[in-house]
Amino acid sequence: MATDDQNQIPEEENGIEQSPEAEAAKAEAADWRDKYLRKLAEFDNYRKRARQEQASAREYITEDVLQALLPVTDDFDRLMQNAQANSEDPYHRAVEMVYGKLKGYLDARGVKMFDSLGKPFDPELHNAVLMQPTPDFPSGTVLAVITPGYKMGDRVIRHAQVVVSSEPELEEGKGDVASSGEAGDRE
Numbered sequence: 058m059a060t061d062d063q064n065q066i067p068e069e070e071n072g073i074e075q076s077p078e079a080e081a082a083k084a085e086a087a088d089w090r091d092k093y094l095r096k097l098a099e100f101d102n103y104r105k106r107a108r109q110e111q112a113s114a115r116e117y118i119t120e121d122v123l124q125a126l127l128p129v130t131d132d133f134d135r136l137m138q139n140a141q142a143n144s145e146d147p148y149h150r151a152v153e154m155v156y157g158k159l160k161g162y163l164d165a166r167g168v169k170m171f172d173s174l175g176k177p178f179d180p181e182l183h184n185a186v187l188m189q190p191t192p193d194f195p196s197g198t199v200l201a202v203i204t205p206g207y208k209m210g211d212r213v214i215r216h217a218q219v220v221v222s223s224e225p226e227l228e229e230g231k232g233d234v235a236s237s238g239e240a241g242d243r244e
Contacts, residue, residue: 120214123168127207127215130159134205168209173199173217182206182213187220194222 133156140149173183178197186203194200199219206217 119166120209120212123163123166123207123209124214126159126163130163131204133159166209168207168214170205171208171217173202173206173219175199178219178221182217183219183221184216185221186218188223189220190225191222192225196222196224198222 133152136152137156140152171182176199178185178199183199183206189200191200198221199217200222201220202217203220204215204218206213207215
């Protein structure tokens, strides 16, 4: 019988026969634990979303500043193209230094000018300013770049303004001959 008594004592200590209050307390503890874990997950999601929004806002602000600098870069490009190659002139050297710093700043942020000349027109990259009929190039080819386009990584931050080729117009005399010949056959 000693073994039966020993077996009964642990069963009662393990709580096999629990009171309704103990059951309610366990259920309430489980409910509070579930609420705690849900709030913890919500807060973690909020932190991730806030970090993502901060990074996105920072990227858009950076892009906005870089877009504002692109016209200055265009002006420097034109100046450097038209400047005489007199490296002894202090003004020319100063302009080259400032231009180099500006290019370095843009390069450090991943801003690169993309090539458009001679490529097919792509509305994702180009804004067509003018259509020019030409027999020398297939229709839809970029003939000239008015303002270069720039990308920051894979994202276009400024579309290139370009002149695009179109089909050459038919001569007026050729259209009239065909229509007059048909009319003559009918008579």
